Amino acid sequence: xxxxxxxxGITKRFPGVLADDNVDFEVETGEIHALMGENxxxxxxxxxxxxxxxxxxxxxxxxxxxxxxxxxPQGAIDAGIGMVxxxxxxxxxxxxxxxxxxxxxxxKRGLIDRKSANERxxxxxxxxxxxxxxxxxxxxxxxxxxxxVEIVKALYREARVLILDEPTAVLTPQETENLFDVLRxxxxxxxxxxxxxxxxxxxxxxxxxVTVLRDGRNVAQLVxxxxxxxxxxxxxTGRDVDLSxxxxxxxxxxxxxxxxxxxxxxxxxxxxxxxxxxxVRAGEVVGIAGVAGNGQVELAEAIIGMRPIASGxxxxxxxxxxxxxxxxxxxxxxxxxxxxxxxxxxxxxxxAIDNLALGxxxxxxxxxxxxxxxxxxxxxxxxxxxxxxxxxxxxATAVGTLSGGxxxxxxxxxxxxxxxxxLIAEQPTRGVDVxxxxxxxxxxxxxxxxxxxxxLISAELxxxxxxxxxxxxxxEGRVTAEVAKExxxxxxxxxxxxxxxxxxxHRPGALANGDAR
Numbered sequence: 001x002x003x004x005x006x007x008x009g010i011t012k013r014f015p016g017v018l019a020d021d022n023v024d025f026e027v028e029t030g031e032i033h034a035l036m037g038e039n040x041x042x043x044x045x046x047x048x049x050x051x052x053x054x055x056x057x058x059x060x061x062x063x064x065x066x067x068x069x070x071x072x073p074q075g076a077i078d079a080g081i082g083m084v085x086x087x088x089x090x091x092x093x094x095x096x097x098x099x100x101x102x103x104x105x106x107x108k109r110g111l112i113d114r115k116s117a118n119e120r121x122x123x124x125x126x127x128x129x130x131x132x133x134x135x136x137x138x139x140x141x142x143x144x145x146x147x148x149v150e151i152v153k154a155l156y157r158e159a160r161v162l163i164l165d166e167p168t169a170v171l172t173p174q175e176t177e178n179l180f181d182v183l184r185x186x187x188x189x190x191x192x193x194x195x196x197x198x199x200x201x202x203x204x205x206x207x208x209x210v211t212v213l214r215d216g217r218n219v220a221q222l223v224x225x226x227x228x229x230x231x232x233x234x235x236x237t238g239r240d241v242d243l244s245x246x247x248x249x250x251x252x253x254x255x256x257x258x259x260x261x262x263x264x265x266x267x268x269x270x271x272x273x274x275x276x277x278x279x280v281r282a283g284e285v286v287g288i289a290g291v292a293g294n295g296q297v298e299l300a301e302a303i304i305g306m307r308p309i310a311s312g313x314x315x316x317x318x319x320x321x322x323x324x325x326x327x328x329x330x331x332x333x334x335x336x337x338x339x340x341x342x343x344x345x346x347x348x349x350x351x352a353i354d355n356l357a358l359g360x361x362x363x364x365x366x367x368x369x370x371x372x373x374x375x376x377x378x379x380x381x382x383x384x385x386x387x388x389x390x391x392x393x394x395x396a397t398a399v400g401t402l403s404g405g406x407x408x409x410x411x412x413x414x415x416x417x418x419x420x421x422x423l424i425a426e427q428p429t430r431g432v433d434v435x436x437x438x439x440x441x442x443x444x445x446x447x448x449x450x451x452x453x454x455x456l457i458s459a460e461l462x463x464x465x466x467x468x469x470x471x472x473x474x475x476e477g478r479v480t481a482e483v484a485k486e487x488x489x490x491x492x493x494x495x496x497x498x499x500x501x502x503x504x505x506h507r508p509g510a511l512a513n514g515d516a517r
Contacts, residue, residue: 010059016393037213039405040391051083052076082154097134144175253282256453262312287468295477348400
């Protein structure tokens with residue numbers, strides 16, 4: 001049987017980095033094939049060569065038995081290969097249909113036929129259960145819909161092979177299930193799916209076979225049904241990884257963060273956060289669960305000062321910060337891992353040295369006699385890179401060139417190193433491999449056990465339930481439920497996330513002073 005895709009001896013080098021080292025990779029027609037590996041293992045680079053973004057330094061690519069060399073992404077598209085990247089490549093000001101047909105627009109009498117474009121996009125979306133409004137502006141739809149737009153864009157160009165790079169990194173559990181239904185429908189239609197992911201549960205649920213890369217080399221090809229998460233993890237990391245529930249925290253101490261009756265209002269819209277109250281104590285992890293778009297991000301940004309609050313108060317260790325600037329709040333003791341590691345959490349064109357020094361540049365040892373010590377900055381960066389296992393050519397490398405997971409490690413490392421009394425962490429392990437998840441969870445628990453107060457916002461319910469002492473649920477901008485760790489299940493949290501009325505013991509404030517365990 002001729003393979004749909006066969007990559008043989010693929011080698012790709014960048015300055016100081018051997019990204020792919022003589023890799024063989026083969027995918028059969030009509031299968032869902034998972035490509036796994038740690039951050040920086042060479043997965044995205046390998047698939048970017050298949051998609052024509054990069055050209056291999058050595059090796060050959062065959063599509064349905066025919067040797068092909070792509071000089072550009074258009075060549076891959078012409079061969080029926082479409083790739084959906086982690087960072088969506090869409091025009092916010094255009095409609096969904098306009099984005100889908102861009103540069104391949106249907107015409108009528110020499111003009112773009114918008115009606116035909118809308119009908120064609122709706123037809124493709126409906127065929128695979130992708131539920132899209134072709135006339136909606138991309139800027140107005142949630143991130144889960146953007147994922148569907150990218151898939152329809154590839155299908156519109158008649159892609160037979162669809163490469164999805166970390167497709168569930170920005171999706172809620174419900175959206176992930178919807179995506180899997182779509183992938184199964186595409187498979188049934190004879191399409192071939194290549195799934196780049198770090199999530200073992202998803203690989204076991206959706207894939208037919210798995211290829212594992214480690215340090216740029218192909219180290220395993222497995223039939224999913226004959227394998228296990230533990231075996232895949234060992235191939236990825238070269239060791240056993242323990243993601244079991246961390247040991248319980250000590251009894252929480254004094255209140256560190258007190259958010260009281262906060263409302264965040266956007267001009268001309270309904271409030272994104274309505275009368276929300278949250279308390280986090282020293283030595284405690286409080287998790288916030290909710291479907292994306294229900295006010296979690298806006299609440300975090302109001303606490304750090306990125307959004308003004310219309311009413312209510314934010315207090316840190318007894319100090320009212322409601323009208324303080326972001327810099328003043330940071331100086332008062334708030335560390336922040338933002339959801340957007342690219343746009344908010346880092347400066348992509350700056351080096352790891354500079355990114356890891358941000359915030360620390362105001363104090364010794366980096367600040368010496370009112371001047372920055374470059375030697376101290378380099379030493380600081382080297383220490384954190386080693387501690388968090390960041391895969392990078394050198395500390396002087398621009399962080400914008402890193403894989404998403406390694407960039408996440410840089411942001412988490414910098415924020416944890418402040419030793420601030422409060423850490424707000426949004427999606428701290430998004431796009432991070434299983435070994436790094438274990439490491440970041442361990443660091444977060446050490447922060448907690450050292451007396452830190454952690455407000456955790458995550459789309460991964462397993463992460464929320466594993467790390468949190470108490471879990472708050474947000475729905476339509478309100479904190480609607482509060483559940484102790486011992487009672488939390490995905491089914492229960494899912495009900496409350498969907499807007500179900502909580503039982504009396506799960507109503508906000510029902511846990512006495514936040515000390516119910």
